Amino acid sequence: MSATHIAFAGAGLDRADHIRSDPDALAALMDWRARLLRLDGLDPQIDPDGNLSWGTLADAAPTSELVFLGLAQGKACFAEVAASLLGSVAPANPRLWAAMSALDSAELATYGTARALVDWHARHRYCARCGCPTTLAKGGWQRSCTNAVCKGEHFPRVDPVTIMLVEHQGMLLLGRQPRFPPRRYSALAGFLEPGESIEEAVAREVLEEAGVVVRDVSYVASQPWPFPSSLMIGCHSYTDNADLTVDRTELEEADWFSRAEIAAAMAGDESGRLLTPPSQAIAHHLLKWWLAK
Numbered sequence: 426m427s428a429t430h431i432a433f434a435g436a437g438l439d440r441a442d443h444i445r446s447d448p449d450a451l452a453a454l455m456d457w458r459a460r461l462l463r464l465d466g467l468d469p470q471i472d473p474d475g476n477l478s479w480g481t482l483a484d485a486a487p488t489s490e491l492v493f494l495g496l497a498q499g500k501a502c503f504a505e506v507a508a509s510l511l512g513s514v515a516p517a518n519p520r521l522w523a524a525m526s527a528l529d530s531a532e533l534a535t536y537g538t539a540r541a542l543v544d545w546h547a548r549h550r551y552c553a554r555c556g557c558p559t560t561l562a563k564g565g566w567q568r569s570c571t572n573a574v575c576k577g578e579h580f581p582r583v584d585p586v587t588i589m590l591v592e593h594q595g596m597l598l599l600g601r602q603p604r605f606p607p608r609r610y611s612a613l614a615g616f617l618e619p620g621e622s623i624e625e626a627v628a629r630e631v632l633e634e635a636g637v638v639v640r641d642v643s644y645v646a647s648q649p650w651p652f653p654s655s656l657m658i659g660c661h662s663y664t665d666n667a668d669l670t671v672d673r674t675e676l677e678e679a680d681w682f683s684r685a686e687i688a689a690a691m692a693g694d695e696s697g698r699l700l701t702p703p704s705q706a707i708a709h710h711l712l713k714w715w716l717a718k
Contacts, residue, residue: 432525432705433649436534438495438502445564451493454501461485462494462504462539468518469536475527477536492542492565494535504539506561510547525705533705534649541651542566545581548653552577582654587626588614589660590711591639593667597687597715598635599699600671600679609700610682611708614657627660635679636670639663645714648707657707661715688716 444450463470463478470478482503485491490506525533542565552559552570554577559568562578570577590612591598599610615630617623624642631639639662648657671679682699690699691712702708 430530431646431648431707431710432530433534433537433651434647435530436495436538437531438497438535438538440495441493444496444501445493445566451501451564454493454496455482455491455503457481459501459503460497461491462502462536464504464507464539464543466510466518467540467544468521469524469528469540471524471527477528477532490546490561490565492539492546492561494539494542502535504543504565506543506546506565510543511550512547522703522705537649537651541649541654542581544651544653549579553579583649584655585617585623586614586650586655586657587617587623587630587660588612588657588707588711589627589631589639589642589662590645590715591631591635591637591662591664592715593664593681596667596681596683597712598631598637598664598669598679599682600634600676602675603677605677606700608698609702610680611702611706612659612711613676613679614708617658623658623660627662631662631664634672634675636668636672637664638666640665645711646707648710650707659707659711661711684716687712691716 459482460479461482461484463480472478485505486507488508491503492506494502494504549568550559552575555570555572555575557570557572559570559579562569568579600613601610613631613634617626627642628639631637642660642662645659645661647659650657667681669679686697686699689697690701701712
């Protein structure tokens with residue numbers, strides 16, 4: 426499965442790691458040619474042509490921090506950590522998904538990178554080791570503790586999440602959470618825990634949520650998911666027993682669906698008992714992959 430076809434993957438920016446560690450080189454790029462990604466809080470601003478909206482560094486507030494996203498056509502690209510984001514929780518924006526659907530894959534990946542980084546900086550103002558304030562370093566790919574004794578270095582975190590298809594005799598196990606729209610089902614998912622392999626996390630999560638023992642776990646594809654900073658690790662597995670014991674604290678419902686049901690739902694048929702995940706979600710691509718295999 427090509428990563429360029431999965432939302433938030435396949436950014437067109439050159440991340441230019443060598444520049445991050447060179448303050449002089451980075452400063453030389455912060456001129457009138459540099460571009461600043463326009464954000465509304467953490468949400469993207471879209472220009473009249475349906476693309477990401479860019480301004481110049483002059484548009485940034487004097488109190489903001491600037492995160493270096495990378496290079497595009499020789500121009501340095503930045504995102505702004507605005508003071509208004511510090512200590513706040515961004516409310517859900519019902520227009521966000523519509524805005525993102527207007528972006529092509531490369532722009533969506535650029536936005537996802539910016540959103541994850543800006544959100545991390547807004548939430549990590551103090552050192553986790555000693556509690557002292559931190560400052561932006563390496564173009565925004567690090568925060569450094571200001572305590573001369575501690576000198577802690579902190580890096581943008583990525584939280585791995587397994588999301589898995591479970592197959593039994595040509596049927597797939599899908600579940601729904603209470604927050605999902607009616608009849609919307611998706612693949613089961615859960616965060617990896619310390620000391621776990623991907624395969625162990627898949628097995629544990631499926632057993633906990635649905636009471637099903639899986640085998641033959643295999644990797645399919647991954648997706649950066651900037652809400653706020655996950656890496657979705659898409660997997661496939663099999664089970665020899667279809668009996669379900671659903672954990673109602675995790676899922677509202679779980680059930681088995683046939684290939685015909687999933688194929689109809691993926692084709693846009695809303696008359697059945699299943700609505701599939703939106704195209705931006707890796708679960709959609711996992712279902713598409715399963716139907717094609």
